[in-house]
Amino acid sequence: MDVLKLAGQVQAGDRRALARAITLVESGRADHRAQATALIEALGTGRQALRIGLSGTPGVGKSSFIEAFGTMLTGQGLRVAVLAVDPSSARSGGSILGDKTRMERLSRDPMAFIRPSPSQAQMGGVARRTREAVALCEAFGFDVVLIETVGVGQSETLVAEMVDLFILLLAPAGGDELQGVKRGIMEMADIILVNKADGDLKPVATRTCADYAGALRLLRKRPQDPEGFPKAMCVSAAEETGLPEAWTEMQKLAAWRRAEGHFARCRSEQARHWFEEEVRQGLLARLTADPEVRARMAALGAEVAEGRAAPGSAAAEVLASLSDGR
Numbered sequence: 001m002d003v004l005k006l007a008g009q010v011q012a013g014d015r016r017a018l019a020r021a022i023t024l025v026e027s028g029r030a031d032h033r034a035q036a037t038a039l040i041e042a043l044g045t046g047r048q049a050l051r052i053g054l055s056g057t058p059g060v061g062k063s064s065f066i067e068a069f070g071t072m073l074t075g076q077g078l079r080v081a082v083l084a085v086d087p088s089s090a091r092s093g094g095s096i097l098g099d100k101t102r103m104e105r106l107s108r109d110p111m112a113f114i115r116p117s118p119s120q121a122q123m124g125g126v127a128r129r130t131r132e133a134v135a136l137c138e139a140f141g142f143d144v145v146l147i148e149t150v151g152v153g154q155s156e157t158l159v160a161e162m163v164d165l166f167i168l169l170l171a172p173a174g175g176d177e178l179q180g181v182k183r184g185i186m187e188m189a190d191i192i193l194v195n196k197a198d199g200d201l202k203p204v205a206t207r208t209c210a211d212y213a214g215a216l217r218l219l220r221k222r223p224q225d226p227e228g229f230p231k232a233m234c235v236s237a238a239e240e241t242g243l244p245e246a247w248t249e250m251q252k253l254a255a256w257r258r259a260e261g262h263f264a265r266c267r268s269e270q271a272r273h274w275f276e277e278e279v280r281q282g283l284l285a286r287l288t289a290d291p292e293v294r295a296r297m298a299a300l301g302a303e304v305a306e307g308r309a310a311p312g313s314a315a316a317e318v319l320a321s322l323s324d325g326r
Contacts, residue, residue: 003035007042010139015113018140022115025132040132043139049081050254051134053159055149055185056169061195062148063102064237065169070103072243073144074111081137082106082114083130084148113142131162131274160188161273164263165250168192170212172205187219190230190253193246197234209234224262229253286322296321 001024009017025036056062063084070080082103106112115133130147137145149159160166168189186192192212197205212232219230231249235242257263287293297318303309 001035003038004042007039007139010043010136011141013141018113018136019115021136022117022133025136026117026129036129036132040135043135047138047141049134049138049142049145050165050250051145051147051163052250053147053149053163053166054169055159055166056195057171060169060171061237062169065193065195065235066146066148067103067106068237068240069243069247070106070112070146071109072240072247074106074109078111078143079141080106080109080112081140081142081145082112082148083133083137083145084114084116085130113137113140130159134162161270164254164257164266165190167250170194170208171196172201172208186215190225191246191249192216192230192232193235193242194232195235195237197242198236198239202234205234224257224266226253226256226260283322287318293318293321 006017006021006024010021021039024032024039027033027036054062054066056065066082066084070082073080103114107114117130117133134145134147147159147163166188168185168191170192172194192209194205194209194212197209209232216230216232222230233242233246233249235246237243254263257266287297300309300314300317304311304314
């Protein structure tokens with residue numbers, strides 16, 4: 001593959017080239033990884049799109065919200081990329097990848113690009129190579145990149161390490177949501193949007209929003225937040241109400257962070273995080289790539305399973321063999 005040619009096509013706005021490039025960076029083959037690294041380096045630092053992470057409880061209407069919100073943005077002349085991460089089966093490894101069919105109107109919009117990707121058992125609600133896909137979308141020239149995570153929970157916070165704004169989408173009348181949505185993800189959220197604030201659910205949504213606004217005031221103020229943030233708001237993807245107000249608040253927060261230096265500092269910290277993550281993943285890959293290490297792990301694993309060795313001491317022996325070069 002001619003990596004420089006592909007990089008040029010992506011920068012020229014070739015949508016098929018962008019799709020091929022994302023497929024390349026998502027591949028786990030060693031030769032593809034080398035090409036993907038060369039591609040990212042060839043593209044360099046492109047324009048800075050506003051990266052927005054979206055997470056939410058199952059059934060909250062993430063896809064409906066993204067379609068309505070994305071259509072509103074394209075209507076304002078903005079180019080929008082949607083990277084939707086679908087959960088992979090723990091047994092078969094397969095994914096449904098149905099997000100594009102759920103966003104039929106946005107998928108036909110020439111100003112939008114939707115790319116579903118499998119999580120491939122990656123923890124944190126995002127695929128391992130989502131960050132590289134974001135870089136490709138920025139090189140293409142998108143103004144806004146929306147990243148939809150697998151779901152919501154204590155582990156669905158990795159997306160916060162690759163976005164500028166983290167939006168938590170919740171539904172009204174969802175039971176004891178203040179307990180169900182854990183403190184960890186609430187502390188990461190920049191804006192909480194209570195969706196489905198329409199029809200009979202509108203009064204309930206208003207009360208839910210007030211509950212979250214009160215809960216957010218109890219959290220410790222973060223240095224990257226101006227007065228009034230994080231905040232909770234009501235929106236309706238079905239009626240497309242509250243979306244312009246939510247976008248205004250997102251822009252206001254992003255502009256303040258840029259002016260105060262938090263924006264650039266956050267991106268620098270994220271780059272360091274992903275460097276360290278690549279090192280960790282590379283070390284894990286060595287455990288499975290080396291036949292001798294793999295055999296040693298299998299033998300020690302059998303000893304641990306039979307109770308003849310402690311997990312900690314067995315793990316220490318494997319790590320010692322790596323450091324000794326054996």
